[in-house]
Amino acid sequence: MESTPKSTVRTGIMDYSLTDLDRDSWQQLHTAPSQKDSYFKTFTMATTTPDGAPDARMVVLRQVDETSRTLWFHTDVRAQKVTHLHRNPQAVLLFWDEKEQVQLRCRVSTTIHTTDAMANEQWASTWEGSRKMYLSEHEPGSSQLEPYPGFPAYFGEKLPTRDESEAGRTNFAVVECRVLEMDYLHLSRAGQTRARFDYGGETVSRQWLAP
Numbered sequence: 313m314e315s316t317p318k319s320t321v322r323t324g325i326m327d328y329s330l331t332d333l334d335r336d337s338w339q340q341l342h343t344a345p346s347q348k349d350s351y352f353k354t355f356t357m358a359t360t361t362p363d364g365a366p367d368a369r370m371v372v373l374r375q376v377d378e379t380s381r382t383l384w385f386h387t388d389v390r391a392q393k394v395t396h397l398h399r400n401p402q403a404v405l406l407f408w409d410e411k412e413q414v415q416l417r418c419r420v421s422t423t424i425h426t427t428d429a430m431a432n433e434q435w436a437s438t439w440e441g442s443r444k445m446y447l448s449e450h451e452p453g454s455s456q457l458e459p460y461p462g463f464p465a466y467f468g469e470k471l472p473t474r475d476e477s478e479a480g481r482t483n484f485a486v487v488e489c490r491v492l493e494m495d496y497l498h499l500s501r502a503g504q505t506r507a508r509f510d511y512g513g514e515t516v517s518r519q520w521l522a523p
């Protein structure tokens with residue numbers, strides 16, 4: 313059972329309850345991968361290096377399941393972020409919708425899929441343009457004597473054929489991010505709105521926060 317907050321907040325012309333904000337945020341995330349102009353299509357993912365230092369980078373949101381509050385993105389299994397996540401699977405995902413003036417900060421627990429059905433399914437639906445980057449002969453972030461395009465140079469601007477792209481499968485990984493907590497922030501001259509949604513317990517706990 314989920315707690316039903318009684319209070320609402322006035323943001324612009326509409327009144328929102330905490331439950332509305334939580335639901336709308338997930339709805340916005342859910343539709344982002346298929347919407348051409350969604351600001352939530354890409355996001356920043358922050359990890360911790362094995363030395364305990366912070367690190368962050370942009371990634372593309374591939375899929376969202378609102379019910380299990382899970383998000384997925386693709387990466388190269390040899391990437392440094394994968395090393396970070398093997399050591400510490402906790403991460404933070406940061407979304408910013410400039411049009412709606414909404415920031416979502418999600419604390420997540422991650423699982424890396426490389427050879428299972430999830431990875432196979434996502435690979436099957438990945439087009440040749442994306443698959444091209446998984447053909448890289450070099451580990452992402454490795455030092456090179458000259459600029460390296462991220463795939464065998466003979467491809468140039470050409471896409472690999474479906475058959476050629478299959479060589480990238482061994483480098484492909486899907487990162488699953490289960491959201492444990494979401495911090496919502498809406499910027500507005502009429503008053504900012506900040507709330508925290510905690511999904512870690514048996515029931516969802518929702519709380520207004522001072523911006």
Ligand SMILES: Cc1cc2nc3c(=O)[nH]c(=O)nc-3n(C[C@H](O)[C@H](O)[C@H](O)COP(=O)(O)O)c2cc1C
Pocket residue numbers: 354367368369370371372373385386387388391392393394452453
């Ligand atoms: C807009 C944008 C989208 C990106 N999407 C991805 C992505 O989906 N997966 C990925 O591994 N890297 C993506 N990158 C590259 C990463 O930001 C990063 O440079 C690279 O993955 C190496 O990161 P790492 O050394 O932390 O592993 C993207 C970069 C930009 C600018």
